[in-house]
Protein backbone atom coordinates (compact mmCIF):
# COMPACT_ATOMS: atom_id res chain seq x y z
CA UNK A 1 0.00 0.00 0.00
CA UNK A 2 2.65 2.39 1.15
CA UNK A 3 5.16 1.65 -1.56
CA UNK A 4 2.44 1.81 -4.11
CA UNK A 5 1.18 5.16 -2.86
CA UNK A 6 4.64 6.58 -3.27
CA UNK A 7 4.85 5.54 -6.88
CA UNK A 8 1.68 7.49 -7.66
CA UNK A 9 3.17 10.72 -6.41
CA UNK A 10 6.39 10.32 -8.33
CA UNK A 11 5.50 11.86 -11.64
CA UNK A 12 7.48 10.09 -14.28
CA UNK A 13 6.06 11.15 -17.59
CA UNK A 14 7.97 8.45 -19.40
CA UNK A 15 6.25 5.84 -17.23
CA UNK A 16 2.87 7.36 -18.10
CA UNK A 17 3.73 7.22 -21.74
CA UNK A 18 4.77 3.58 -21.47
CA UNK A 19 1.45 2.78 -19.82
CA UNK A 20 -0.50 4.44 -22.62
CA UNK A 21 1.57 2.69 -25.28
CA UNK A 22 1.05 -0.73 -23.71
CA UNK A 23 -2.70 -0.12 -23.76
CA UNK A 24 -2.97 0.67 -27.45
CA UNK A 25 -2.96 -2.91 -28.80
CA UNK A 26 -5.87 -3.85 -26.53
CA UNK A 27 -7.98 -1.10 -28.00
CA UNK A 28 -7.31 -2.16 -31.56
CA UNK A 29 -9.48 -5.24 -31.28
CA UNK A 30 -12.56 -3.23 -32.21
CA UNK A 31 -11.10 -0.84 -34.76
CA UNK A 32 -14.54 -0.13 -36.22
CA UNK A 33 -16.03 0.74 -32.88
CA UNK A 34 -13.14 3.01 -31.97
CA UNK A 35 -13.56 4.81 -35.29
CA UNK A 36 -17.33 5.14 -34.86
CA UNK A 37 -16.94 6.40 -31.30
CA UNK A 38 -14.48 9.03 -32.47
CA UNK A 39 -16.88 10.01 -35.24
CA UNK A 40 -19.72 10.53 -32.76
CA UNK A 41 -17.38 12.39 -30.49
CA UNK A 42 -16.69 14.75 -33.37
CA UNK A 43 -20.41 15.04 -34.20
CA UNK A 44 -21.29 15.82 -30.57
CA UNK A 45 -18.64 18.51 -30.45
CA UNK A 46 -19.68 20.00 -33.78
CA UNK A 47 -23.25 20.20 -32.53
CA UNK A 48 -22.21 21.88 -29.31
CA UNK A 49 -19.98 24.33 -31.16
CA UNK A 50 -22.93 25.25 -33.42
CA UNK A 51 -25.17 26.15 -30.48
CA UNK A 52 -23.78 29.67 -29.96
CA UNK A 53 -24.27 30.25 -33.71
CA UNK A 54 -27.98 29.49 -33.42
CA UNK A 55 -28.13 31.78 -30.44
CA UNK A 56 -26.40 34.56 -32.35
CA UNK A 57 -28.95 34.34 -35.16
CA UNK A 58 -31.86 34.35 -32.72
CA UNK A 59 -30.55 37.45 -30.99
CA UNK A 60 -29.76 39.20 -34.25
CA UNK A 61 -33.22 38.42 -35.62
CA UNK A 62 -34.92 39.74 -32.51
CA UNK A 63 -32.68 42.78 -32.53
CA UNK A 64 -33.55 43.86 -36.06
CA UNK A 65 -36.69 45.90 -36.67
CA UNK A 66 -37.97 44.16 -39.73
CA UNK A 67 -41.54 42.82 -39.30
CA UNK A 68 -41.72 39.63 -41.30
CA UNK A 69 -38.62 38.40 -39.56
CA UNK A 70 -40.52 36.45 -36.84
CA UNK A 71 -40.03 33.31 -38.91
CA UNK A 72 -36.27 33.45 -38.58
CA UNK A 73 -35.99 33.18 -34.79
CA UNK A 74 -38.49 30.31 -34.81
CA UNK A 75 -36.32 28.50 -37.34
CA UNK A 76 -33.22 29.10 -35.29
CA UNK A 77 -34.98 28.30 -32.05
CA UNK A 78 -35.85 24.92 -33.55
CA UNK A 79 -32.27 24.46 -34.66
CA UNK A 80 -31.07 25.51 -31.24
CA UNK A 81 -33.20 22.77 -29.63
CA UNK A 82 -32.03 20.19 -32.14
CA UNK A 83 -28.40 21.04 -31.54
CA UNK A 84 -28.81 20.78 -27.78
CA UNK A 85 -30.45 17.39 -28.24
CA UNK A 86 -27.73 16.35 -30.70
CA UNK A 87 -24.95 17.19 -28.27
CA UNK A 88 -26.39 14.87 -25.65
CA UNK A 89 -27.56 12.18 -28.05
CA UNK A 90 -24.30 11.86 -29.95
CA UNK A 91 -22.47 11.78 -26.63
CA UNK A 92 -24.64 8.89 -25.46
CA UNK A 93 -24.11 6.96 -28.69
CA UNK A 94 -20.37 7.50 -28.38
CA UNK A 95 -20.42 6.16 -24.79
CA UNK A 96 -22.46 3.13 -25.74
CA UNK A 97 -20.24 2.25 -28.66
CA UNK A 98 -17.00 2.78 -26.81
CA UNK A 99 -18.05 1.13 -23.54
CA UNK A 100 -17.69 -2.27 -25.19
CA UNK A 101 -14.16 -1.46 -26.32
CA UNK A 102 -13.03 -0.48 -22.83
CA UNK A 103 -14.66 -3.48 -21.21
CA UNK A 104 -13.18 -5.88 -23.72
CA UNK A 105 -9.74 -4.39 -23.09
CA UNK A 106 -10.24 -4.78 -19.33
CA UNK A 107 -11.36 -8.36 -19.91
CA UNK A 108 -8.34 -9.21 -22.07
CA UNK A 109 -5.80 -7.56 -19.80
CA UNK A 110 -7.34 -9.09 -16.67
CA UNK A 111 -7.24 -12.56 -18.23
CA UNK A 112 -3.72 -12.15 -19.54
CA UNK A 113 -2.52 -11.02 -16.13
CA UNK A 114 -4.25 -13.93 -14.44
CA UNK A 115 -2.61 -16.41 -16.80
CA UNK A 116 0.70 -14.68 -16.37
CA UNK A 117 0.52 -14.88 -12.58
CA UNK A 118 -0.02 -18.62 -12.88
CA UNK A 119 3.06 -18.81 -15.13
CA UNK A 120 5.33 -17.09 -12.64
CA UNK A 121 7.43 -19.25 -10.36
CA UNK A 122 6.54 -20.46 -6.90
CA UNK A 123 9.17 -18.21 -5.40
CA UNK A 124 7.38 -15.11 -6.70
CA UNK A 125 4.11 -16.23 -5.15
CA UNK A 126 5.66 -17.21 -1.85
CA UNK A 127 7.13 -13.75 -1.46
CA UNK A 128 3.95 -11.80 -2.29
CA UNK A 129 0.71 -11.22 -0.54
CA UNK A 130 -2.05 -12.63 -2.71
CA UNK A 131 -4.54 -10.06 -1.48
CA UNK A 132 -2.21 -7.27 -2.55
CA UNK A 133 -1.87 -8.79 -6.01
CA UNK A 134 -5.64 -9.01 -6.44
CA UNK A 135 -5.86 -5.34 -5.48
CA UNK A 136 -3.18 -4.46 -8.03
CA UNK A 137 -5.20 -6.14 -10.78
CA UNK A 138 -8.39 -4.44 -9.68
CA UNK A 139 -6.72 -1.04 -9.44
CA UNK A 140 -5.08 -1.49 -12.83
CA UNK A 141 -8.24 -2.48 -14.68
CA UNK A 142 -10.24 0.25 -12.95
CA UNK A 143 -7.48 2.63 -13.94
CA UNK A 144 -8.02 1.65 -17.58
CA UNK A 145 -11.71 2.34 -17.26
CA UNK A 146 -11.13 5.72 -15.68
CA UNK A 147 -8.42 6.69 -18.10
CA UNK A 148 -10.55 5.85 -21.12
CA UNK A 149 -13.63 7.57 -19.77
CA UNK A 150 -11.84 10.79 -19.03
CA UNK A 151 -9.42 10.78 -21.94
CA UNK A 152 -12.14 10.15 -24.43
CA UNK A 153 -15.04 11.88 -22.79
CA UNK A 154 -13.33 14.81 -21.14
CA UNK A 155 -9.78 15.58 -22.21
CA UNK A 156 -9.96 14.91 -25.95
CA UNK A 157 -13.42 16.51 -26.44
CA UNK A 158 -12.31 19.58 -24.53
CA UNK A 159 -9.15 19.91 -26.59
CA UNK A 160 -11.22 19.43 -29.71
CA UNK A 161 -13.67 22.05 -28.59
CA UNK A 162 -10.90 24.52 -27.78
CA UNK A 163 -9.43 24.05 -31.25
CA UNK A 164 -12.78 24.35 -33.00
CA UNK A 165 -13.74 27.49 -31.11
CA UNK A 166 -10.34 29.05 -31.67
CA UNK A 167 -10.61 28.38 -35.41
CA UNK A 168 -14.17 29.74 -35.58
CA UNK A 169 -13.24 32.89 -33.71
CA UNK A 170 -10.09 33.31 -35.76
CA UNK A 171 -11.80 32.96 -39.14
CA UNK A 172 -15.03 34.83 -38.37
CA UNK A 173 -13.83 37.53 -36.02
CA UNK A 174 -10.62 39.27 -35.18
CA UNK A 175 -7.57 37.22 -34.27
CA UNK A 176 -7.63 38.84 -30.84
CA UNK A 177 -10.51 36.66 -29.71
CA UNK A 178 -8.67 33.50 -30.60
CA UNK A 179 -5.57 34.81 -28.92
CA UNK A 180 -7.36 35.68 -25.68
CA UNK A 181 -8.97 32.25 -25.56
CA UNK A 182 -5.69 30.48 -26.20
CA UNK A 183 -3.83 32.46 -23.57
CA UNK A 184 -6.64 31.96 -21.05
CA UNK A 185 -6.76 28.21 -21.65
CA UNK A 186 -3.01 27.82 -21.41
CA UNK A 187 -2.84 29.86 -18.22
CA UNK A 188 -5.76 27.95 -16.78
CA UNK A 189 -4.31 24.53 -17.54
CA UNK A 190 -0.81 25.44 -16.39
CA UNK A 191 -2.11 26.88 -13.15
CA UNK A 192 -4.35 23.87 -12.47
CA UNK A 193 -1.64 21.33 -13.22
CA UNK A 194 1.01 23.05 -11.13
CA UNK A 195 -1.28 23.55 -8.17
CA UNK A 196 -2.66 20.03 -8.39
CA UNK A 197 0.88 18.66 -8.29
CA UNK A 198 1.52 20.74 -5.21
CA UNK A 199 -1.73 19.64 -3.65
CA UNK A 200 -0.99 15.93 -4.14
CA UNK A 201 1.09 15.83 -0.97
CA UNK A 202 -1.52 17.68 1.02
CA UNK A 203 -4.29 15.37 -0.19
CA UNK A 204 -2.20 12.33 0.67
CA UNK A 205 -1.44 13.67 4.12
CA UNK A 206 -5.11 14.31 4.69
CA UNK A 207 -6.05 10.76 3.65
CA UNK A 208 -3.31 9.37 5.84
CA UNK A 209 -4.51 11.34 8.85
CA UNK A 210 -8.00 10.16 8.09
CA UNK A 211 -6.85 6.54 8.09
CA UNK A 212 -4.73 6.93 11.18
CA UNK A 213 -7.51 8.49 13.21
CA UNK A 214 -9.87 5.74 12.18
CA UNK A 215 -7.47 2.90 12.88
CA UNK A 216 -6.60 4.43 16.21
CA UNK A 217 -10.23 4.66 17.30
CA UNK A 218 -11.04 1.12 16.19
CA UNK A 219 -7.94 -0.35 17.79
CA UNK A 220 -8.72 1.43 21.03
CA UNK A 221 -12.30 0.17 21.08
CA UNK A 222 -11.24 -3.37 20.18
CA UNK A 223 -8.97 -3.26 23.21
CA UNK A 224 -11.82 -2.10 25.38
CA UNK A 225 -11.06 -4.73 28.00
CA UNK A 226 -7.36 -3.92 28.16
CA UNK A 227 -8.06 -0.22 28.45
CA UNK A 228 -10.28 -0.93 31.47
CA UNK A 229 -7.76 -3.31 33.08
CA UNK A 230 -5.19 -0.55 33.13
CA UNK A 231 -7.55 2.36 33.70
CA UNK A 232 -6.17 4.09 30.65
CA UNK A 233 -9.30 5.83 29.37
CA UNK A 234 -7.73 9.26 29.68
CA UNK A 235 -4.54 8.12 28.02
CA UNK A 236 -6.54 6.75 25.11
CA UNK A 237 -8.60 9.93 24.85
CA UNK A 238 -5.44 12.05 24.81
CA UNK A 239 -3.98 10.01 21.96
CA UNK A 240 -7.20 10.16 20.00
CA UNK A 241 -7.35 13.89 20.62
CA UNK A 242 -3.86 14.24 19.19
CA UNK A 243 -4.85 12.34 16.08
CA UNK A 244 -7.97 14.40 15.66
CA UNK A 245 -5.94 17.61 15.92
CA UNK A 246 -3.68 16.37 13.14
CA UNK A 247 -6.71 15.46 11.07
CA UNK A 248 -8.28 18.86 11.65
CA UNK A 249 -5.11 20.66 10.58
CA UNK A 250 -4.72 18.50 7.50
CA UNK A 251 -8.30 19.28 6.51
CA UNK A 252 -7.67 22.97 6.99
CA UNK A 253 -4.57 22.85 4.78
CA UNK A 254 -6.51 20.98 2.17
CA UNK A 255 -9.34 23.49 2.21
CA UNK A 256 -6.88 26.34 1.87
CA UNK A 257 -5.12 24.80 -1.11
CA UNK A 258 -8.48 23.98 -2.67
CA UNK A 259 -9.54 27.59 -2.26
CA UNK A 260 -6.30 28.72 -3.86
CA UNK A 261 -6.92 26.43 -6.80
CA UNK A 262 -10.53 27.50 -7.27
CA UNK A 263 -9.93 31.22 -6.91
CA UNK A 264 -6.93 31.14 -9.24
CA UNK A 265 -9.06 29.39 -11.84
CA UNK A 266 -11.88 31.86 -11.29
CA UNK A 267 -9.47 34.73 -11.72
CA UNK A 268 -8.27 33.43 -15.08
CA UNK A 269 -11.86 32.94 -16.25
CA UNK A 270 -13.03 36.33 -15.04
CA UNK A 271 -10.07 38.19 -16.51
CA UNK A 272 -10.36 36.52 -19.89
CA UNK A 273 -14.14 36.95 -20.09
CA UNK A 274 -13.80 40.60 -19.16
CA UNK A 275 -11.17 41.07 -21.83
CA UNK A 276 -13.30 39.25 -24.41
CA UNK A 277 -16.46 41.16 -23.55
CA UNK A 278 -14.68 44.49 -23.54
CA UNK A 279 -13.29 43.73 -26.93
CA UNK A 280 -16.69 42.52 -28.16
CA UNK A 281 -18.51 45.54 -26.72
CA UNK A 282 -16.04 47.81 -28.45
CA UNK A 283 -16.52 45.97 -31.75
CA UNK A 284 -20.32 46.14 -31.42
CA UNK A 285 -20.30 49.84 -30.72
CA UNK A 286 -17.93 50.34 -33.64
CA UNK A 287 -20.43 48.48 -35.80
CA UNK A 288 -18.00 45.69 -36.64
CA UNK A 289 -20.09 43.11 -34.79
CA UNK A 290 -23.76 42.54 -34.06
CA UNK A 291 -25.28 41.99 -30.64
CA UNK A 292 -25.66 38.36 -31.58
CA UNK A 293 -21.90 38.10 -32.08
CA UNK A 294 -21.37 39.36 -28.55
CA UNK A 295 -23.72 36.70 -27.21
CA UNK A 296 -21.88 34.11 -29.29
CA UNK A 297 -18.47 35.04 -27.93
CA UNK A 298 -19.77 35.00 -24.38
CA UNK A 299 -21.43 31.63 -24.89
CA UNK A 300 -18.18 30.14 -26.22
CA UNK A 301 -16.26 31.30 -23.19
CA UNK A 302 -18.80 29.80 -20.80
CA UNK A 303 -18.98 26.57 -22.77
CA UNK A 304 -15.23 26.20 -22.73
CA UNK A 305 -14.61 26.63 -19.06
CA UNK A 306 -17.26 24.25 -17.79
CA UNK A 307 -15.31 21.08 -18.68
CA UNK A 308 -12.07 22.76 -17.65
CA UNK A 309 -13.52 23.15 -14.18
CA UNK A 310 -12.95 19.46 -13.55
CA UNK A 311 -9.42 19.65 -14.85
CA UNK A 312 -7.71 19.56 -11.45
CA UNK A 313 -9.62 16.48 -10.38
CA UNK A 314 -9.33 14.76 -13.75
CA UNK A 315 -5.64 15.48 -13.96
CA UNK A 316 -4.97 13.99 -10.54
CA UNK A 317 -7.10 10.92 -11.18
CA UNK A 318 -5.55 10.32 -14.58
CA UNK A 319 -2.08 10.48 -13.10
CA UNK A 320 -3.16 7.96 -10.51
CA UNK A 321 -4.77 5.70 -13.11
CA UNK A 322 -1.65 5.80 -15.23
CA UNK A 323 0.50 4.84 -12.26
CA UNK A 324 -1.86 1.96 -11.45
CA UNK A 325 -1.83 0.78 -15.04
CA UNK A 326 1.93 1.00 -15.24
CA UNK A 327 2.19 -0.97 -12.03
CA UNK A 328 -0.12 -3.63 -13.44
CA UNK A 329 1.87 -3.87 -16.65
CA UNK A 330 5.09 -4.15 -14.68
CA UNK A 331 3.57 -7.30 -13.19
CA UNK A 332 2.99 -8.53 -16.73
CA UNK A 333 6.60 -7.72 -17.56
CA UNK A 334 7.92 -9.98 -14.80
CA UNK A 335 9.70 -12.95 -16.29
CA UNK A 336 9.16 -16.37 -14.73
CA UNK A 337 12.43 -17.85 -13.48
CA UNK A 338 11.48 -21.30 -14.69
CA UNK A 339 11.02 -21.26 -18.45
CA UNK A 340 10.72 -23.85 -21.19
CA UNK A 341 13.82 -24.03 -23.35
CA UNK A 342 13.14 -22.97 -26.94
CA UNK A 343 13.81 -26.56 -28.04
CA UNK A 344 12.14 -28.19 -25.03
CA UNK A 345 10.91 -31.72 -25.74
CA UNK A 346 8.09 -33.83 -24.41
CA UNK A 347 8.76 -36.21 -21.56
CA UNK A 348 8.84 -39.86 -22.63
CA UNK A 349 7.99 -41.59 -19.39
CA UNK A 350 8.80 -45.21 -20.27
CA UNK A 351 8.37 -46.48 -16.71
CA UNK A 352 9.65 -43.27 -15.20
CA UNK A 353 13.11 -43.98 -13.85
CA UNK A 354 14.26 -40.97 -11.80
CA UNK A 355 17.84 -39.97 -11.04
CA UNK A 356 19.25 -37.22 -8.87
CA UNK A 357 22.88 -36.74 -9.95
CA UNK A 358 25.09 -34.64 -7.63
CA UNK A 359 22.33 -32.13 -7.06
CA UNK A 360 23.10 -28.99 -5.06
CA UNK A 361 20.55 -26.30 -4.43
CA UNK A 362 19.74 -23.26 -2.30
CA UNK A 363 16.67 -21.03 -2.37
CA UNK A 364 18.97 -18.08 -1.86
CA UNK A 365 22.59 -17.76 -2.84
CA UNK A 366 23.80 -17.32 0.72
CA UNK A 367 22.30 -20.53 2.08
CA UNK A 368 22.76 -23.96 0.54
CA UNK A 369 19.94 -26.39 1.34
CA UNK A 370 20.95 -29.50 -0.61
CA UNK A 371 24.55 -30.55 -1.21
CA UNK A 372 25.68 -33.18 -3.69
CA UNK A 373 22.55 -35.33 -3.54
CA UNK A 374 22.63 -38.53 -5.60
CA UNK A 375 20.13 -41.35 -5.64
CA UNK A 376 17.90 -43.11 -8.12
CA UNK A 377 14.42 -44.51 -8.28
CA UNK A 378 14.29 -47.34 -10.81
CA UNK A 379 11.16 -47.48 -12.97
CA UNK A 380 8.14 -48.69 -11.00
CA UNK A 381 10.03 -48.80 -7.70
CA UNK A 382 9.44 -47.01 -4.44
CA UNK A 383 12.12 -44.92 -2.77
CA UNK A 384 11.77 -43.18 0.56
CA UNK A 385 13.50 -40.05 1.78
CA UNK A 386 13.71 -39.67 5.54
CA UNK A 387 15.42 -37.29 7.88
CA UNK A 388 14.85 -34.64 10.49
CA UNK A 389 12.65 -31.63 9.88
CA UNK A 390 14.43 -28.99 7.83
CA UNK A 391 16.78 -31.51 6.23
CA UNK A 392 15.56 -30.60 2.75
CA UNK A 393 13.12 -33.44 2.02
CA UNK A 394 10.30 -31.30 0.66
CA UNK A 395 12.87 -29.38 -1.34
CA UNK A 396 13.72 -32.60 -3.19
CA UNK A 397 10.07 -32.97 -4.19
CA UNK A 398 9.89 -29.34 -5.35
CA UNK A 399 13.02 -29.77 -7.46
CA UNK A 400 11.62 -32.90 -9.10
CA UNK A 401 8.43 -31.01 -9.95
CA UNK A 402 10.68 -28.22 -11.21
CA UNK A 403 9.30 -25.46 -9.06
CA UNK A 404 12.97 -24.50 -8.88
CA UNK A 405 15.99 -25.36 -11.01
CA UNK A 406 18.99 -27.07 -9.43
CA UNK A 407 22.16 -25.02 -8.97
CA UNK A 408 24.50 -27.90 -9.72
CA UNK A 409 24.11 -31.45 -11.01
CA UNK A 410 20.96 -32.64 -12.72
CA UNK A 411 17.72 -34.48 -12.31
CA UNK A 412 16.69 -36.89 -15.03
CA UNK A 413 13.57 -38.89 -15.77
CA UNK A 414 14.12 -41.77 -18.17
CA UNK A 415 17.57 -40.24 -18.87
CA UNK A 416 16.06 -36.92 -19.94
CA UNK A 417 17.25 -33.84 -18.03
CA UNK A 418 14.04 -32.30 -16.69
CA UNK A 419 15.31 -28.84 -17.70
CA UNK A 420 15.17 -29.91 -21.34
CA UNK A 421 11.48 -30.85 -21.11
CA UNK A 422 8.34 -28.77 -21.35
CA UNK A 423 6.96 -27.99 -17.92
CA UNK A 424 3.57 -29.15 -19.13
CA UNK A 425 4.73 -32.65 -20.07
CA UNK A 426 6.89 -32.99 -16.96
CA UNK A 427 4.19 -31.92 -14.55
CA UNK A 428 1.41 -33.90 -16.10
CA UNK A 429 3.47 -37.04 -15.43
CA UNK A 430 3.99 -36.29 -11.74
CA UNK A 431 1.39 -36.37 -9.01
CA UNK A 432 2.18 -34.73 -5.70
CA UNK A 433 0.47 -34.97 -2.35
CA UNK A 434 2.08 -31.99 -0.66
CA UNK A 435 2.97 -31.66 2.97
CA UNK A 436 0.44 -28.90 3.55
CA UNK A 437 -2.63 -29.34 1.43
CA UNK A 438 -4.73 -26.31 0.66
CA UNK A 439 -8.23 -26.88 -0.68
CA UNK A 440 -10.42 -24.73 -2.90
CA UNK A 441 -13.27 -23.03 -1.13
CA UNK A 442 -15.82 -25.34 -2.71
CA UNK A 443 -17.34 -28.74 -1.92
CA UNK A 444 -15.55 -32.06 -1.44
CA UNK A 445 -16.61 -33.36 -4.84
CA UNK A 446 -15.08 -30.35 -6.61
CA UNK A 447 -11.84 -30.69 -4.68
CA UNK A 448 -11.42 -34.37 -5.52
CA UNK A 449 -12.51 -33.94 -9.14
CA UNK A 450 -9.86 -31.24 -9.49
CA UNK A 451 -7.36 -34.03 -10.08
CA UNK A 452 -9.06 -34.71 -13.43
CA UNK A 453 -11.98 -32.33 -14.01
CA UNK A 454 -13.48 -34.53 -16.75
CA UNK A 455 -13.51 -37.66 -14.54
CA UNK A 456 -16.77 -39.60 -14.15
CA UNK A 457 -18.55 -40.02 -10.85
CA UNK A 458 -17.46 -43.67 -10.83
CA UNK A 459 -13.79 -42.74 -11.08
CA UNK A 460 -14.19 -40.27 -8.26
CA UNK A 461 -15.87 -42.82 -6.05
CA UNK A 462 -13.07 -45.27 -6.72
CA UNK A 463 -10.42 -42.72 -5.76
CA UNK A 464 -12.45 -41.86 -2.67
CA UNK A 465 -12.45 -45.50 -1.68
CA UNK A 466 -8.70 -45.91 -2.19
CA UNK A 467 -8.06 -42.87 0.00
CA UNK A 468 -10.39 -44.29 2.65
CA UNK A 469 -12.65 -41.29 2.48
CA UNK A 470 -15.99 -42.97 1.78
CA UNK A 471 -16.76 -43.60 5.43
CA UNK A 472 -16.16 -39.98 6.32
CA UNK A 473 -18.23 -38.73 3.39
CA UNK A 474 -21.13 -41.09 4.10
CA UNK A 475 -21.36 -39.68 7.61
CA UNK A 476 -21.74 -36.12 6.33
CA UNK A 477 -25.35 -34.95 6.01
CA UNK A 478 -24.52 -33.30 2.70
CA UNK A 479 -22.04 -35.93 1.53
CA UNK A 480 -19.92 -34.89 -1.42
CA UNK A 481 -21.63 -31.49 -1.46
CA UNK A 482 -20.17 -30.49 1.90
CA UNK A 483 -18.26 -27.23 1.65
CA UNK A 484 -14.70 -27.33 2.94
CA UNK A 485 -14.39 -23.64 3.82
CA UNK A 486 -11.67 -21.22 2.87
CA UNK A 487 -8.37 -23.03 2.25
CA UNK A 488 -10.15 -26.15 3.50
CA UNK A 489 -10.23 -24.99 7.12
CA UNK A 490 -13.55 -26.70 7.83
CA UNK A 491 -12.20 -30.23 7.44
CA UNK A 492 -9.62 -31.81 9.72
CA UNK A 493 -5.97 -32.18 8.75
CA UNK A 494 -6.33 -35.93 8.18
CA UNK A 495 -9.44 -35.48 6.03
CA UNK A 496 -7.69 -32.84 4.00
CA UNK A 497 -4.76 -35.17 3.40
CA UNK A 498 -7.08 -37.94 2.26
CA UNK A 499 -8.84 -35.56 -0.15
CA UNK A 500 -5.41 -34.64 -1.50
CA UNK A 501 -4.53 -38.31 -1.94
CA UNK A 502 -7.84 -39.04 -3.68
CA UNK A 503 -7.39 -36.27 -6.20
CA UNK A 504 -3.83 -37.29 -6.91
CA UNK A 505 -4.98 -40.87 -7.53
CA UNK A 506 -7.63 -39.49 -9.85
CA UNK A 507 -4.95 -37.75 -11.87
CA UNK A 508 -3.22 -41.16 -12.07
CA UNK A 509 0.25 -39.96 -13.06
CA UNK A 510 3.18 -42.24 -13.85
CA UNK A 511 5.21 -40.81 -10.99
CA UNK A 512 3.78 -40.30 -7.52
CA UNK A 513 5.25 -38.15 -4.76
CA UNK A 514 3.97 -38.29 -1.21
CA UNK A 515 5.35 -35.60 1.06
CA UNK A 516 4.48 -36.69 4.59
CA UNK A 517 1.08 -37.30 3.07
CA UNK A 518 -0.33 -39.25 5.98
CA UNK A 519 1.31 -37.40 8.84
CA UNK A 520 -1.98 -36.10 10.23
CA UNK A 521 -3.64 -39.49 10.29
CA UNK A 522 -3.79 -41.87 13.23
CA UNK A 523 -1.70 -45.02 12.86
CA UNK A 524 -4.52 -47.37 11.91
CA UNK A 525 -5.98 -45.11 9.18
CA UNK A 526 -2.47 -44.53 7.95
CA UNK A 527 -1.82 -48.27 7.73
CA UNK A 528 -5.07 -48.84 5.84
CA UNK A 529 -4.32 -46.13 3.30
CA UNK A 530 -0.74 -47.28 2.84
CA UNK A 531 -1.92 -50.78 2.04
CA UNK A 532 -4.33 -49.45 -0.55
CA UNK A 533 -1.63 -47.23 -1.96
CA UNK A 534 1.00 -49.92 -2.16
CA UNK A 535 -1.25 -51.79 -4.59
CA UNK A 536 -1.59 -48.70 -6.76
CA UNK A 537 2.11 -48.01 -6.43
CA UNK A 538 3.04 -51.36 -7.99
CA UNK A 539 2.86 -49.87 -11.44
CA UNK A 540 4.17 -46.42 -10.52
CA UNK A 541 7.51 -44.88 -9.74
CA UNK A 542 7.06 -43.57 -6.23
CA UNK A 543 8.91 -41.09 -4.04
CA UNK A 544 7.77 -41.14 -0.43
CA UNK A 545 8.90 -38.56 2.05
CA UNK A 546 8.20 -39.81 5.51
CA UNK A 547 8.60 -38.84 9.06
CA UNK A 548 7.29 -42.08 10.57
CA UNK A 549 9.73 -44.75 9.51
CA UNK A 550 7.24 -47.58 10.04
CA UNK A 551 5.46 -46.39 6.90
CA UNK A 552 8.39 -46.98 4.58
CA UNK A 553 9.97 -50.25 5.73
CA UNK A 554 8.88 -51.85 2.45
CA UNK A 555 10.65 -49.24 0.28
CA UNK A 556 13.10 -50.52 -2.31
CA UNK A 557 15.60 -47.94 -1.19
CA UNK A 558 15.71 -45.51 1.72
CA UNK A 559 17.67 -42.29 1.48
CA UNK A 560 18.59 -40.77 4.82
CA UNK A 561 19.00 -37.03 4.59
CA UNK A 562 20.59 -34.80 7.20
CA UNK A 563 21.31 -31.10 6.75
CA UNK A 564 20.97 -31.40 3.00
CA UNK A 565 23.35 -34.35 2.60
CA UNK A 566 22.73 -38.02 1.97
CA UNK A 567 24.20 -39.67 5.03
CA UNK A 568 23.00 -43.25 4.50
CA UNK A 569 21.26 -45.20 1.79
CA UNK A 570 19.92 -48.75 1.56
CA UNK A 571 16.95 -50.99 2.33
CA UNK A 572 15.41 -51.08 5.79
CA UNK A 573 17.30 -54.24 6.71
CA UNK A 574 20.61 -52.98 5.38
CA UNK A 575 20.29 -49.72 7.24
CA UNK A 576 19.44 -51.45 10.51
CA UNK A 577 22.53 -53.60 10.18
CA UNK A 578 24.63 -50.48 9.64
CA UNK A 579 23.78 -49.27 13.14
CA UNK A 580 23.90 -45.65 11.96
CA UNK A 581 21.52 -42.72 12.12
CA UNK A 582 18.66 -44.69 10.62
CA UNK A 583 18.86 -47.48 13.12
CA UNK A 584 19.00 -45.12 16.09
CA UNK A 585 16.02 -43.17 14.67
CA UNK A 586 14.20 -46.47 14.24
CA UNK A 587 14.94 -47.49 17.83
CA UNK A 588 13.68 -44.15 19.09
CA UNK A 589 10.43 -44.33 17.15
CA UNK A 590 9.81 -47.93 18.10
CA UNK A 591 10.20 -47.05 21.75
CA UNK A 592 7.82 -44.10 21.39
CA UNK A 593 5.29 -46.31 19.66
CA UNK A 594 5.48 -48.91 22.38
CA UNK A 595 5.16 -46.49 25.23
CA UNK A 596 1.39 -45.98 25.12
CA UNK A 597 0.90 -49.76 25.14
CA UNK A 598 3.20 -50.17 28.12
CA UNK A 599 1.40 -47.46 30.00
CA UNK A 600 -1.90 -49.08 29.17
CA UNK A 601 -0.82 -52.52 30.37
CA UNK A 602 0.54 -51.00 33.53
CA UNK A 603 -2.82 -49.37 34.12
CA UNK A 604 -4.54 -52.69 33.67
CA UNK A 605 -2.32 -54.38 36.22
CA UNK A 606 -2.99 -51.89 38.95
Ligand SMILES: Nc1ncnc2c1ncn2[C@@H]1O[C@H](COP(=O)(O)OP(=O)(O)O)[C@@H](O)[C@H]1O
Pocket residue numbers: 126363364369388389390391392393394395396
Ligand atom coordinates in the same frame (compact mmCIF):
# COMPACT_ATOMS: atom_id res chain seq x y z
N1 LIG B 1 10.95 -20.90 -0.30
C1 LIG B 1 11.97 -20.98 0.55
N2 LIG B 1 12.85 -19.97 0.64
C2 LIG B 1 13.90 -20.06 1.48
N3 LIG B 1 14.14 -21.09 2.28
C3 LIG B 1 13.29 -22.14 2.25
C4 LIG B 1 12.15 -22.12 1.39
N4 LIG B 1 11.50 -23.29 1.57
C5 LIG B 1 12.18 -23.98 2.50
N5 LIG B 1 13.26 -23.30 2.92
C6 LIG B 1 14.27 -23.77 3.88
O1 LIG B 1 14.88 -24.92 3.35
C7 LIG B 1 15.13 -25.86 4.37
C8 LIG B 1 14.62 -27.22 3.94
O2 LIG B 1 13.22 -27.15 3.84
P1 LIG B 1 12.32 -28.42 3.52
O3 LIG B 1 12.83 -29.05 2.29
O4 LIG B 1 10.91 -27.96 3.51
O5 LIG B 1 12.59 -29.33 4.78
P2 LIG B 1 11.90 -30.69 5.21
O6 LIG B 1 12.99 -31.71 5.20
O7 LIG B 1 11.39 -30.48 6.60
O8 LIG B 1 10.82 -30.99 4.25
C9 LIG B 1 14.49 -25.34 5.64
O9 LIG B 1 15.51 -24.87 6.50
C10 LIG B 1 13.62 -24.20 5.18
O10 LIG B 1 13.62 -23.16 6.11
Ligand SMILES: [Mg+2]
Pocket residue numbers: 393394395435515
Ligand atom coordinates in the same frame (compact mmCIF):
# COMPACT_ATOMS: atom_id res chain seq x y z
MG1 LIG C 1 8.89 -31.08 4.45
